Amino acid sequence: MLEVTDLVVTYGAVTALDRVSIKVAGGGITAMLGANGAGKTTFLRAVSGLVRPRSGLITVDGRDITRRAAEEIARLGVAHVPENGGVILELTVAENLRLGGLWRGRGGAAARRRIDGVYELFPPLRDRRGRLAATLSGGERQMLALGRALVAGPRLLLVDEPSLGLAPRVVAQLMAVLRRLRDEHGLTVVLVEQNARSALSIADRAVVLNLGTVVADLDKAEAVDDRLRHAYLGF
Amino acid sequence: MDRFVNLTLSGVTSGMVFATVGLALVLIWRATRIVNFAQGAMLMVTTFLAWTVIEHGGSYWLALAVALAAGLVLGAVVERVVIRPVENKPPLNAVIVTLGLFVLLQAGAGMIWGGRPHSYPPAFTIKGFTVAGTQLQLSPFDVFVICAVGVVMVALTLLFRRTDVGLKLRAAAFAPEVSRLLGVRVGRMLTLGWALAALVGSLAGVLIAPSVFVGPSQFDPILVFGFTAAVIGGLDSPAGAVVGGLLLGCALSYVSGYISSDIVTLGAFAVLIAVLMIRPNGLFATAAGRRV
Numbered sequence: 209m210l211e212v213t214d215l216v217v218t219y220g221a222v223t224a225l226d227r228v229s230i231k232v233a234g235g236g237i238t239a240m241l242g243a244n245g246a247g248k249t250t251f252l253r254a255v256s257g258l259v260r261p262r263s264g265l266i267t268v269d270g271r272d273i274t275r276r277a278a279e280e281i282a283r284l285g286v287a288h289v290p291e292n293g294g295v296i297l298e299l300t301v302a303e304n305l306r307l308g309g310l311w312r313g314r315g316g317a318a319a320r321r322r323i324d325g326v327y328e329l330f331p332p333l334r335d336r337r338g339r340l341a342a343t344l345s346g347g348e349r350q351m352l353a354l355g356r357a358l359v360a361g362p363r364l365l366l367v368d369e370p371s372l373g374l375a376p377r378v379v380a381q382l383m384a385v386l387r388r389l390r391d392e393h394g395l396t397v398v399l400v401e402q403n404a405r406s407a408l409s410i411a412d413r414a415v416v417l418n419l420g421t422v423v424a425d426l427d428k429a430e431a432v433d434d435r436l437r438h439a440y441l442g443f
Numbered sequence: 444m445d446r447f448v449n450l451t452l453s454g455v456t457s458g459m460v461f462a463t464v465g466l467a468l469v470l471i472w473r474a475t476r477i478v479n480f481a482q483g484a485m486l487m488v489t490t491f492l493a494w495t496v497i498e499h500g501g502s503y504w505l506a507l508a509v510a511l512a513a514g515l516v517l518g519a520v521v522e523r524v525v526i527r528p529v530e531n532k533p534p535l536n537a538v539i540v541t542l543g544l545f546v547l548l549q550a551g552a553g554m555i556w557g558g559r560p561h562s563y564p565p566a567f568t569i570k571g572f573t574v575a576g577t578q579l580q581l582s583p584f585d586v587f588v589i590c591a592v593g594v595v596m597v598a599l600t601l602l603f604r605r606t607d608v609g610l611k612l613r614a615a616a617f618a619p620e621v622s623r624l625l626g627v628r629v630g631r632m633l634t635l636g637w638a639l640a641a642l643v644g645s646l647a648g649v650l651i652a653p654s655v656f657v658g659p660s661q662f663d664p665i666l667v668f669g670f671t672a673a674v675i676g677g678l679d680s681p682a683g684a685v686v687g688g689l690l691l692g693c694a695l696s697y698v699s700g701y702i703s704s705d706i707v708t709l710g711a712f713a714v715l716i717a718v719l720m721i722r723p724n725g726l727f728a729t730a731a732g733r734r735v
Contacts, residue, residue, distance in 0.1 A: 282626035294621040307614050310607055311626030
């Protein structure tokens with residue numbers, strides 16, 4: 209599905225990612241863990257085209273997307289939910305959702321069906337559909353961000369720190385939704401988290417970044433193995 | 444009382460034109476955070492094109508259509524060629540570029556059409572309606588001006604509020620990066636935004652041309668008044684630009700009617716300063732501090 213080879217991203221003199229290579233197979237949840245500044249967000253931004261890699265190769269389903277514009281990568285079915293969700297506060301909930309599916313063209317009925325699906329996934333959004341996104345709580349904003357990404361029917365979902373600043377109950381709810389999307393729709397998810405515990409609760413695999421390099425790549429069994437987890441993740 | 448009514452009527456008419464120019468500035472400011480100082484020169488060029496059509500025997504309506512189409516094209520070309528390279532650069536770059544474009548267009552128009560102002564015919568008579576024996580400062584042409592601006596405003600509102608393109612335009616203006624992640628071709632939206640703004644501006648040019656005449660620098664005061672209207676409204680709000688334009692139009696009309704037409708520009712500054720003292724962010728500023 210997603211194949212990243214020798215990816216190097218620099219910001220001026222700072223190397224944010226140093227020859228990172230990761231293969232993500234279709235239909236699973238890959239947790240990307242690591243401390244602040246490890247390069248997790250940069251990795252997602254490079255895949256979705258928001259930052260230009262210095263070198264390396266990124267392919268989605270064998271198609272080279274390394275230097276494509278973000279809007280064109282999105283149109284290949286790669287949805288990126290940025291940190292804090294990135295809901296557009298000046299638009300209503302319904303407008304945010306509609307925006308998510310616009311690039312698919314004027315498929316009126318299909319788009320409406322997918323938006324209805326999002327309302328079923330996150331019932332609080334349905335009640336607030338006509339309100340400005342600015343009036344939503346943090347948890348509702350994150351739901352809206354995730355729902356908006358789903359309206360386009362993506363094949364690869366990149367989610368950046370959905371748990372940031374949210375109550376544990378809301379985080380568990382979001383994780384349950386991601387798990388359900390994987391199990392029922394075979395969605396491929398790359399989940400960046402500092403909250404390793406909640407990410408590992410649903411992940412099939414954990415990649416650990418530190419200072420821009422991959423320091424561990426654990427499958428599910430290893431990730432839940434106490435000794436390994438303690439060695440790499442420190443808890 | 445007659446006098447007050449008449450001054451108000453003529454204030455509303457010119458206010459609608461100021462509002463239109465203000466709207467053009469607001470559209471661009473919202474989309475790109477650039478104040479388009481070349482707006483006045485751009486609408487001067489499109490009005491000159493309309494004047495040329497009329498000089499060659501074209502009808503008023505053909506000339507208007509030419510001006511609007513030229514505005515659409517000019518706005519798009521300006522964004523692509525001149526503005527694109529300075530987007531996401533320090534704001535001063537864009538200021539200098541639009542000022543440069545202003546000088547360029549004004550000088551170019553002088554070379555092509557000469558510096559002498561030409562008269563421009565109104566669509567309908569400018570002789571005021573007569574009600575109960577007194578003549579009003581409201582002519583069929585004024586009614587046309589008010590209606591034309593009203594139609595454009597309603598059309599723009601519908602475009603932004605009710606269509607997919609309008610949603611994309613708003614999204615691209617509010618959150619360009621997120622919009623790109625959602626597959627919105629933000630570059631195209633910026634081009635379209637500039638094209639729409641220039642179209643609105645070119646309408647203002649044709650509507651005001653009968654009273655200011657057509658010449659390379661005849662429209663400079665219109666830009667100042669339009670800018671004032673936009674700032675009164677908060678620079679970010681289309682509705683604010685309209686209210687600002689009407690307020691300014693009436694204020695200027697009262698100043699010239701009750702005091703002296705020599706200090707009209709002073710009146711504009713007085714309104715601007717008064718509004719900025721009471722509400723520094725403009726009348727229609729939404730609670731400041733977006734950016735999550």
